[in-house]
Amino acid sequence: MPELPEVQTVVTDLYQTIVGQTFQSIKSDWERAVLPNITSFAQLKNKKVIDVVRRGKFIVIVFQKDLFVVIHLRMSGRIIVSEDKQSQFPYGHHRIEFANTLLHFCDSRKFGRVWISDSDNYEQFTGIYKLGIEPFDEQFTYEYFEKLIQKKKGVVKKILLDQSLIAGIGNIYADEACFYCGIRPDSKVENLDQAQKKNLLHSIIKALKQGIENRGTSITNFHDAYGKKGTNQELLYVYGRKGLPCLKCKTSIEKIRLVGRGTAYCPSCQIEY
DNA sequence: CCATCATCCTGCCGGC
DNA sequence: TGCCGGCAGGATGATG
Numbered sequence: 461m462p463e464l465p466e467v468q469t470v471v472t473d474l475y476q477t478i479v480g481q482t483f484q485s486i487k488s489d490w491e492r493a494v495l496p497n498i499t500s501f502a503q504l505k506n507k508k509v510i511d512v513v514r515r516g517k518f519i520v521i522v523f524q525k526d527l528f529v530v531i532h533l534r535m536s537g538r539i540i541v542s543e544d545k546q547s548q549f550p551y552g553h554h555r556i557e558f559a560n561t562l563l564h565f566c567d568s569r570k571f572g573r574v575w576i577s578d579s580d581n582y583e584q585f586t587g588i589y590k591l592g593i594e595p596f597d598e599q600f601t602y603e604y605f606e607k608l609i610q611k612k613k614g615v616v617k618k619i620l621l622d623q624s625l626i627a628g629i630g631n632i633y634a635d636e637a638c639f640y641c642g643i644r645p646d647s648k649v650e651n652l653d654q655a656q657k658k659n660l661l662h663s664i665i666k667a668l669k670q671g672i673e674n675r676g677t678s679i680t681n682f683h684d685a686y687g688k689k690g691t692n693q694e695l696l697y698v699y700g701r702k703g704l705p706c707l708k709c710k711t712s713i714e715k716i717r718l719v720g721r722g723t724a725y726c727p728s729c730q731i732e733y
Numbered sequence: 734c735c736a737t738c739a740t741c742c743t744g745c746c747g748g749c
Numbered sequence: 750t751g752c753c754g755g756c757a758g759g760a761t762g763a764t765g
Contacts, residue, residue, distance in 0.1 A: 569757095
């Protein structure tokens with residue numbers, strides 16, 4: 461499922477393929493996922509893409525005249541760019557036509573969303589305004605992290621998945637980060653000492669960075685904008701490895717349910733605090 | 734206010 | 750082989 465590294469991969473691809481492209485039209489067979497409605501895209505006619513950026517797990521396409529198209533892939537969304545005007549892909553529900561290329565938004569579970577808005581409203585309209593800090597923001601220091609979580613209570617995994625604290629972490633990278641720092645994801649955040657919290661922060665960054673370097677985790681069918689898989693799934697220690705031997709100590713990886721999510725960890729390498 | 738649960742959707746997998 | 754229940758988990762809104 462697309463998390464920060466997968467979304468960053470798509471954004472990088474989109475930047476290379478659609479900046480400078482001129483919007484022509486959008487077509488959709490699942491209009492309830494297009495907000496506020498499909499006709500509002502008419503104002504984009506003949507406007508050029510000037511930038512593509514990521515915010516949390518959101519893709520933000522910046523057009524001329526302060527118009528923004530925002531996409532969230534949610535669980536199963538996928539973006540494929542093709543110059544072939546006749547191209548079709550499985551579960552292709554929305555297609556954005558540019559003068560010289562085609563952006564397919566495919567989504568088997570139809571949880572994904574696409575919004576259009578202007579610069580004054582897009583953060584509010586899409587929910588981007590609620591997001592916490594970007595993990596790669598230079599302001600995201602240990603001091604910031606400490607302040608962010610010092611009054612929080614509950615399990616570590618809940619903190620990691622809270623988009624209003626840190627934007628972009630999802631289930632896979634949360635579990636992997638916990639493995640890196642040897643902290644069980646069901647540890648109470650209030651029980652962690654300074655060294656453990658520093659280790660956790662370092663591990664979050666390491667997991668996300670590695671995901672980006674490997675162009676995403678394709679364990680549940682993630683593909684980049686060219687339709688290619690990432691390779692980070694080959695480097696996972698716990699996610700999707702229930703019952704398999706830990707790559708460090710051979711102990712069988714366990715899986716529990718935590719804050720409503722499947723959660724994998726090594727009972728030997730990771731400690732519950 | 735917080736934690737848990739249901740909802741949105743469909744594909745896929747294991748069990749019978 | 751085929752049917753069915755359960756699981757997958759990002760985000761939001763309802764419920765306890």
